[in-house]
Amino acid sequence: MHGRGMGTHGRGSRKKAKKSGHHGGPGMAGSGKRADHKKSLVINLYGNSYFGKQGVTSRGTKRDTRQRISLRDVELNLESYIKKGTAKKTGEKYEINLDKYKILGSSKDYKPKKKMVIKAMQASESAIESVKEAGGEIVLK
Numbered sequence: 001m002h003g004r005g006m007g008t009h010g011r012g013s014r015k016k017a018k019k020s021g022h023h024g025g026p027g028m029a030g031s032g033k034r035a036d037h038k039k040s041l042v043i044n045l046y047g048n049s050y051f052g053k054q055g056v057t058s059r060g061t062k063r064d065t066r067q068r069i070s071l072r073d074v075e076l077n078l079e080s081y082i083k084k085g086t087a088k089k090t091g092e093k094y095e096i097n098l099d100k101y102k103i104l105g106s107s108k109d110y111k112p113k114k115k116m117v118i119k120a121m122q123a124s125e126s127a128i129e130s131v132k133e134a135g136g137e138i139v140l141k
Contacts, residue, residue, distance in 0.1 A: 069098065071127050072106040075114060092135075093117050099141055103127045112136070 011017045024030020024038065031038040042050050057063065074081075078094060081087035087096040093115045103118060105126030116136040123138045131138050 066102050066121070067100055068102045068104055070104045070106045071112055071130060072110050074098070074103065074116070074118065075112055078114065094136075095119075103138060105130055 008014055008017070011022075016022075020026040028038075028042070031042050039051075074096065078087060078096070081096055082089065082094075086098070087094055089095075094117070096116055096118045098118060098120050101120055103120045103123040105124050110130075112130060112134040114136075115134055116131060118131065118136070118138045119141075120138055121141050123140060128138050
């Protein structure tokens with residue numbers, strides 16, 4: 001009798017299969033595609049992004065690491081920006097410092113309600129337009 005009911009999975013004595021060599025190696029070794037017994041460990045440590053391919057690029061291609069944020073998210077997070085110190089209110093306008101971000105325009109239906117002066121690395125044309133319509137501006141680096 002072999003298999004799960006036996007408790008030894010066809011290896012003979014239970015003592016033989018106790019060490020890490022029978023689990024694909026110590027630590028993360030053997031935690032590839034088919035290592036279901038180690039998946040829970042890997043997912044707890046690294047989340048779901050550990051498995052699977054991450055896209056195909058040629059060797060010289062640099063990955064685009066710019067951070068992007070939509071206007072809607074900027075307006076929704078205004079209070080937290082003020083608490084962090086990246087934004088301050090001067091008169092009617094909010095001055096927001098997002099110089100590591102590219103500002104993207106939200107959907108066509110969305111119009112910013114608050115006047116904002118945003119300092120950013122880059123911005124899309126639609127974002128610049130909709131901020132101007134609301135009475136603010138985007139200052140690019």
